[in-house]
Amino acid sequence: MNKVNYHNHTYLCKHAEGMPIDYVKRAVELKYSEIGISDHGPLPAAWAHLRMNRDEFENIYLPGIESARVKFENKIKIFSGLEIEYHEDFDYYYPKLLKEVDYLILGQHISMLGNEVHDLYHFMNDETVTNYKKLVVTGLKTNCFRILAHPDVFMYRYTAWNDLAAQVSREIIETATENGVILEINCNGIRRGPIFNQDGELTYIYPRIEFWRLVSEYPNAKVIIGEDNHSPRLTGDESVGLAADFAKSLGIKLTDRLFGEKR
Ligand SMILES: [Zn+2]
Ligand SMILES: [Zn+2]
16 A cells, blocks of 8 residues: 555644645655645635635645645645535636646535534434435435545534445445445544443444445445644544554455556
8 A cells, every 4th residue: 555645734724733844744754655735725705714715725835835845745635625615606606716726625524404504523413314315315316526535524412323324334335336436435534542432343434334335335435544634743643554454354355546557
């Protein structure tokens, strides 16, 4: 396996530290062959305050990735990306972003309850789980996203696995697989430590064992480890090995390539 990681943030999202070059430098020290910078993307209108703004994206973020490329391109392959929420109102916007960065990660952290926007770390019920699935599945079909970050993060507040959780999971896994989107085992969930599920089985909040057990039933599903680093210091920490162990224990094969062999 090549050492790669396509999920790294920067200080611009206001809850992480470091510039692209800091992550690239650390990855070079640790002999990674590829790295992607994928901070939370700028969002239009009402959601804009949650993320870096357009001005920061153009004048700090993209130039920051470019200067890391200039300095390190002979040592590591560097991709520019963004992690971003999906909402159909922004369908016009994702293809535009793809002219500016190499790839988009679909990272869904919000769900709708009627017209209310809910942050899924704070609130989740049957209706918002169903809406989470609807947003994610619609997003996966747009052909704009290469990776689905923490697909099982909806379990953060939902907690007990049930028929709805299984049904939502299957639909997400099947849609990702049909559309060639890579499912991410997210290291940031592992860093939160293990928990017991409702059956007394050891898991993480995410990656959630019931979700990934379903993934293992789909031999064509593509799965990758995403470090989701919010500090360069976390690059290659013990969560990465734990993520690999987690996949192995379920018989899940991992990919280490964001793009096919051609690139
Ligand atoms: Zn973040
Ligand atoms: Zn995320």
